[in-house]
Amino acid sequence: MRSLLIALALLTAPAAWSQSTALQLSLPNNETELRVPKEPCDLVRSVTWAHAVTFVPCDDLRFWFATSCGDEPPSGSDVIHTVPKANLPGTPTTGNTVTFEVSELPLFNDAACPAEQKEEEYKLCASVPVPGGLATDCSSGSKNFHKSNVDVVYDSLPPAVPTIDNVAALDKALSVRVAAPEDASRLKLQIVRADGTGARTVDQSVDQTLFRVENLENGVTYSVTATAVDAADNESAPSEAQTGTPVLTRGFFDRYVEAGGQEMGGCGAAAGGLAGGWVLAILGFWLSSRRNRS
Amino acid sequence: MSRAVALGVVALLGALPSQALEVSDAPTLSTHSPRTGALEFKLGGYKPRIDTEAGLTDTPYANTFGNESMLLFEVEMQRYFFQRFGSAGVGFSAGYAEKYSDAVTETGELAAEKTALKVVPLKLNALYKFDYAAFRWGVPLVPYGKLGLIYMPWWINKGDSTQQLDDRSGKGGRWGYGLTLGASFLLDVLEPRLARDFDTDLGVNHSYIFAEWTYAEVNNFGSSGLVLSSRHWMFGLALDY
Numbered sequence: 001m002r003s004l005l006i007a008l009a010l011l012t013a014p015a016a017w018s019q020s021t022a023l024q025l026s027l028p029n030n031e032t033e034l035r036v037p038k039e040p041c042d043l044v045r046s047v048t049w050a051h052a053v054t055f056v057p058c059d060d061l062r063f064w065f066a067t068s069c070g071d072e073p074p075s076g077s078d079v080i081h082t083v084p085k086a087n088l089p090g091t092p093t094t095g096n097t098v099t100f101e102v103s104e105l106p107l108f109n110d111a112a113c114p115a116e117q118k119e120e121e122y123k124l125c126a127s128v129p130v131p132g133g134l135a136t137d138c139s140s141g142s143k144n145f146h147k148s149n150v151d152v153v154y155d156s157l158p159p160a161v162p163t164i165d166n167v168a169a170l171d172k173a174l175s176v177r178v179a180a181p182e183d184a185s186r187l188k189l190q191i192v193r194a195d196g197t198g199a200r201t202v203d204q205s206v207d208q209t210l211f212r213v214e215n216l217e218n219g220v221t222y223s224v225t226a227t228a229v230d231a232a233d234n235e236s237a238p239s240e241a242q243t244g245t246p247v248l249t250r251g252f253f254d255r256y257v258e259a260g261g262q263e264m265g266g267c268g269a270a271a272g273g274l275a276g277g278w279v280l281a282i283l284g285f286w287l288s289s290r291r292n293r294s
Numbered sequence: 295m296s297r298a299v300a301l302g303v304v305a306l307l308g309a310l311p312s313q314a315l316e317v318s319d320a321p322t323l324s325t326h327s328p329r330t331g332a333l334e335f336k337l338g339g340y341k342p343r344i345d346t347e348a349g350l351t352d353t354p355y356a357n358t359f360g361n362e363s364m365l366l367f368e369v370e371m372q373r374y375f376f377q378r379f380g381s382a383g384v385g386f387s388a389g390y391a392e393k394y395s396d397a398v399t400e401t402g403e404l405a406a407e408k409t410a411l412k413v414v415p416l417k418l419n420a421l422y423k424f425d426y427a428a429f430r431w432g433v434p435l436v437p438y439g440k441l442g443l444i445y446m447p448w449w450i451n452k453g454d455s456t457q458q459l460d461d462r463s464g465k466g467g468r469w470g471y472g473l474t475l476g477a478s479f480l481l482d483v484l485e486p487r488l489a490r491d492f493d494t495d496l497g498v499n500h501s502y503i504f505a506e507w508t509y510a511e512v513n514n515f516g517s518s519g520l521v522l523s524s525r526h527w528m529f530g531l532a533l534d535y
Contacts, residue, residue: 256344258354259351
């Protein structure tokens with residue numbers, strides 16, 4: 001009896017493993033959701049999928065959008081991609097992609113794309129029915145479904161407006177500290193001369209809220225505004241403008257040179273040669289004295 | 295009173311077995327691992343004598359950094375070549391020190407960015423330690439001296455970059471020499487058993503704390519330029535291995 005149980009456990013273990021890994025949808029960088037921007041509506045986004053189906057399944061592999069994923073697409077829903085069942089065993093097991101356009105999301109079944117001020121969550125579902133048990137039984141009561149899904153979010157809500165906390169004047173540069181809103185993933189800084197010329201944009205991750213804008217002109221006043229950008233590339237309205245004027249500053253080296261210091265920099269090669277000569281002379285003297293003693 | 299004497303006798307009798315172990319004539323093996331060198335970790339205040347450079351019309355170091363010392367951390371590896379009447383050998387040390395201050399504007403106000411002087415002292419020393427008395431007679435003090443060459447890379451920052459003024463580079467290296475005199479206190483005398491375990495387990499023969507004074511002339515042997523010479527104290531921990 002115990003041997004029978006062990007044999008059963010060994011037989012069912014691979015089946016359980018294949019159930020869990022037979023079909024897998026995934027996003028780049030192990031992200032947990034795919035955020036889709038408001039526009040352009042024909043923007044194509046892709047999701048990677050892998051499978052471990054080595055035999056002809058009961059039906060095609062299908063991909064569709066829904067608010068929750070079942071075994072099969074609900075009647076009336078649009079299937080965005082299909083892999084014919086005869087082709088699935090020959091399809092590469094990894095690195096496959098399913099693509100869709102922003103306008104294919106269910107939100108736009110009844111509404112025009114783009115939609116303003118919306119944040120809608122969907123699931124991209126994938127499912128393929130396979131025979132159940134040990135036989136090739138595809139009857140409705142026996143077949144199993146290999147399924148997977150990922151979250152897709154249509155996000156047309158821009159992040160809150162960031163604020164500029166501080167603009168510090170540096171030598172030919174400005175240091176700007178920005179307070180980022182919670183839903184931002186990047187910050188953009190727009191710098192322009194007070195007369196409206198020489199506009200520049202600096203873009204960095206929200207992890208670094210301190211900007212150092214270089215190659216500016218001392219004595220010229222610059223106007224600085226910041227915007228926040230979220231993961232779906234929605235950009236906030238610009239912050240209130242702040243101004244800053246780079247100034248000439250003097251560091252320790254400036255003060256040393258002004259005081260008449262003679263240092264020119266460099267590795268001191270001449271003195272190094274002198275020092276090396278002394279070391280070699282001492283070493284030579286020591287070696288010769290040892291030889292004389294022996 | 296008689297009870298106290300009785301307790302004393304009992305204590306003495308209780309101690310006898312351990313005394314017997316210590317003076318046993320049974321053959322014993324030396325538990326000391328071979329002693330080949332030392333490792334030193336030290337910390338101290340280093341104030342370069344930049345303002346003593348000939349021809350300076352002001353005191354730029356004091357004006358910028360307020361005449362304060364830099365915190366210098368050094369690690370030194372030593373190798374002994376002679377261990378009869380004291381220990382003699384060579385040592386190589388590397389360290390790091392930096393000092394930050396606010397840059398100033400042309401009107402003398404404090405600017406929003408920093409300026410810094412950073413140095414990496416590298417030293418090659420011949421050394422002698424009079425540890426004969428410590429190992430022979432149990433005197434836990436070890437005076438020592440070192441004499442050697444110094445090479446000190448340095449660089450000066452303003453903001454987040456090294457300063458460059460026309461044809462002058464704000465980084466370089468200066469050569470020099472130094473003499474160090476110091477004294478170590480042998481920690482083994484405080485916890486002999488722990489010291490033995492340290493040797494058995496990690497191969498550390500002896501541990502010391504020490505204080506040393508350094509006279510360093512780091513000015514490219516008298517040529518013009520930055521004077522990184524100093525007279526400073528360092529304190530640290532030394533491990534013989």
